[in-house]
Amino acid sequence: MPEGKKVSMREVARLAKVSVATVSMVLNDNPRISRATHMKVQRLIDRLGYRPNRLAQSLSGRYTQVLAVMLPALRHAFADAYFGELISGICDRAGKMGYKVMLEQAKPEFVKERQHIEIFERRYVDGILALGCNDRHAWLKDFAEGKYPLIVVDNYFSQWNLDHVVCDYRSGAEQVMNYLLQLGHRRIGFVNAAQEIRTSRDVWDIYTSKLKSAGVDPQHGWVEDGQFTEEGGARAAQAILERDPSVTALFAGNDKMALGALHYLNVKNVNVPGQVSVVGFDDLRHAGFVTPTLTTVHLPLYEVGAMACERLIERVHGRIERVAERLPVHLVMRESTAMAPTVGA
Amino acid sequence: MPEGKKVSMREVARLAKVSVATVSMVLNDNPRISRATHMKVQRLIDRLGYRPNRLAQSLSGRYTQVLAVMLPALRHAFADAYFGELISGICDRAGKMGYKVMLEQAKPEFVKERQHIEIFERRYVDGILALGCNDRHAWLKDFAEGKYPLIVVDNYFSQWNLDHVVCDYRSGAEQVMNYLLQLGHRRIGFVNAAQEIRTSRDVWDIYTSKLKSAGVDPQHGWVEDGQFTEEGGARAAQAILERDPSVTALFAGNDKMALGALHYLNVKNVNVPGQVSVVGFDDLRHAGFVTPTLTTVHLPLYEVGAMACERLIERVHGRIERVAERLPVHLVMRESTAMAPTVGA
DNA sequence: ATCGATTGGTAAACTGTTTTAACAAGCTGG
DNA sequence: CCAGCTTGTTAAAACAGTTTACCAATCGAT
The missing domain is CATH 1.10.260.40 (lambda repressor-like DNA-binding domains)
Structure with a gap:
């Protein structure tokens, strides 16, 4: 044949x-x-x-039928379940809509050579999905004018007018704080993530305001940066508890840091959740396979990726309205949280 | 300007x-x-x-400067640190060599529509890197004739003549078994992975032969499938230990299953490594952040990906010799292994 | 001075589609 | 009976490069 x-x-x-x-x-x-x-x-x-040659098709037509997924320049960026979930959603939806997905990393030289523009000019792609971006990624502002379609995935910016699809981090943080306060915790530590990420600042914001509205004065020493990693989470837990051993709960900005904290507490023979409760944020697959299993906020990352992909394709095909979607999240209660130990017990 | x-x-x-x-x-x-x-x-x-239009360049030239990474059709395939490491290596090397990377999933309909051939015929890509493949992936044999370049990444086949770059799984398994035997373990359980994967069969093979050459008769009940997942690993550990409570060590075919097993043992209050030692295979990032930290075989997955990528590009540009590389692996001793408990203790 | 080679450049063919303007044939209405 | 409208098809232009065959000018050697 x-x-x-x-x-x-x-x-x-x-x-x-x-x-x-x-x-x-x-x-x-x-x-x-x-x-x-x-x-x-x-x-x-x-x-x-x-089979028609799609190079010729794209050359004479208007579309390349290819989207770029832009990842941050972290070493081993792909080996991260957070990005993996997003990419899964993106790829599945793109495939269903007849699009191919290309992988890029926003390394310093990539941006310096203005390759983020070049991939449009040279007709590699029709649009970009930007993952893991933060305020320092100045290259994003090249897309504020809307000449080339780009959607920020799971973050947003007020300084640049950019399309975005994001999880409702504020609501997630509220659910966590309400739950911890309800369990009687008052001295709550916060393992912070990068301050240049808007959604992270939102979570910190909620942490502080919820404490205040519960009549608690948030201590400086209760907050420590964990750099999004297990190592960082472990160190942050140590720092917080050494500064104030009376802290009864740790709220981490993501699951990896929470798992690091959990590990540190296990090693130090601090009972979780008996002495200290731990809460994460992400609901990564293996958050349910540590001891104790992790209470965390479930983020619909797969859906966020899929929706961002769909909206981007709409933009490519002429959609005019801004994209600004916020997806609901919910708290998953597992074993790492319990009533605060009674004072003096 | x-x-x-x-x-x-x-x-x-x-x-x-x-x-x-x-x-x-x-x-x-x-x-x-x-x-x-x-x-x-x-x-x-x-x-x-x-900036030259690369559609026109590729149309008149011979190359598209794009490679495809083919992933298995698992749900959430990207959210897996194993594939993530491989892809990191691939992307970095591809970028350095002026190539772009496209993501594909080998879903049933993808193969049925012969899209794995179509992406060549329609000039989407110059070559394919096949990740996570197994004996049931019959579409691979379309590449045995060598008309289109494809490299199998971290697995190999004897039934089809395919290029491959792979970790030395046999050596890794030998190191594990030598170590466990040296620690005095004799009743060693094996949490198996998919039998349709050649490298997994190799590991099983070594497990059996090493036991035999140590004078131990491998029991049927010591082996159980763990389906590569945490859940599966937990169930397999349970099955093995219920069938034979005298087992003193569990060797899992990958880290995820080992972590599942570890979780099960923790829940059951079985001391690791006091009562049972656990060994994994992969050395995923967070294998060092569980309690106890996991003894495992470090696989140079990043390097495997990078080398596969480089060899594929060589093939695209006319390399004639088969690609058949095997990269060395080594055992990482952490806390999940110890001397076998003395009989009757 | 003349032959042959070398150097630097160009016109034209080629890659494989989509799209537009034009056009022939058939049909309908006045 | 013929102007005007459909309907179906095509030639040709456009997309944006690479490559090949050829050509003019210069140069060295006889």
Whole structure:
């Protein structure tokens, strides 16, 4: 069936005794083609196993049918379940909508060479999904004018006018704080994440305001940066508890830091949740497979990725309205949290 | 500096008062162009901010400068640190060599529609890196003839003649078994992974033969499938220990299953490594952040990905010899292993 | 002075599509 | 009976480069 040499549209046209324009129109289901001709050509296409060259298609057409996923320049960025969930959602949705997905990393030289613009100018892609971005990523402002479509995934910016699809971090933080306060915790530590990320600042914000509205004066010493990593989370837990051993709960900005904290407490023989409760943020797959299992906020990352992808494709095809979606999150109560130990017990 | 409208090669040629052929040759550093002309044209290119359209370049040239990474059709396939490490290595190396990376998933419909061939015929990519493949992936045999370049990453096949870059799983398994035997373990359980993966069979093979050469008769009940997941690992550990409570060590085919097993043992208050030692395989990032930290085999997955990528590009550019690389691995001793408890103690 | 080689450059063909304007044939209405 | 409208098809232009064959000018050697 499939011919030895690759067959082109000209070849199909020649054998079908029609023009290439006709073959092209058959391929694109143009209604100007008669039923009979359509059938004849289609049959030949199937028999020859003809597949249109998409380089030529994109060259003459308006779209490349390719999207870029831009990841931060962290070493081993892909080996991260957080990004993995987002990318899963993106790829699945893109595939369903006939799009291909290309991977890029926003390394310093990438941005310096203005490759984030170049991939549009050279027609590699139709749009960008920006993952893991923060306030220091100044290259994002090149997309504020809207010349090239870009959607910020799971973060947002007030300084630049950018499309975004994001989880409702504020609501998640509220749920955590309400829950901890309800369990009687008052001296709550906070393992902070990068301050240049807007959603992280939102969470800190809620942490502080919720404490205050519960009549607690948030101590400086209760907060420590954990750099988003297990190591950082462990160190932060140590720092907080050494500064104030009376802290009864730790709220971490993401699961990895929470797991690091958990590990540190286990090593130090601090009972979780008996002496200290721990809460994470993300609900990574293995948060349910540590001891004790981790109470955390479930983020619909797969859905965030999928929706961002869909909105981006809409933008590519002419959507005018800004994209600004916020997806609901919910607290998952597991074993790492319990009533605060009674004072003096 | 950058013009409002996009500038083409013709435009550059017109302004430089040379032919497009000359501009093309300047761009490709063709030595037929004189120093003076080269300078003149290059300066204009820089001033205009001209960037060649790579669709046109690929259309007339031989290469697309794009590689596909083919992932298995697991739900949330990307949210896996194992694949993440491989992809990190691939992307970094591809970027350095001027290649872009495209993501694909080998879902049933993808293969049924022969899209794995179509991405070549339609000129989406120059080559494929196949991750997470197994004996049931019959589509791989379409690449045995070598018409389109494909490299199997971290697995290999004897039934099909395919290029591959793989970790030395046999050596890793030997190191584990030697170590466990040396610690005095004899009743060693094995949390198996998919039997359709050649490297997994290799590990099982070594497990059995090493036991035998130590004079131990491998019991049927000591082996249980863990499906590569935490849940599966936990269930497998339970099954093995319920069948034979005298087992003193568990060897898992990957870290996720080992962590599942560890979790199960923690929950059951079985002391690790006091009563049961646990060994994994992969050395994922967070294997060092569980309690106790996991003894495991470190696989150079980042390097495997990078090397596979490099070899694939060589193949694309005409390399004739088969690719069959095997990278060394080593045991990382942490806290989850110890001397076997003395009998009757 | 003339032949042959070398150097630097160009016109034109080629890659494989989409799209537009034009056009022939058939049909309808006045 | 013919102007005007559909309907179906096509030639040709456009997309934006690379590559090849050829050509003019210069140079060295006889």
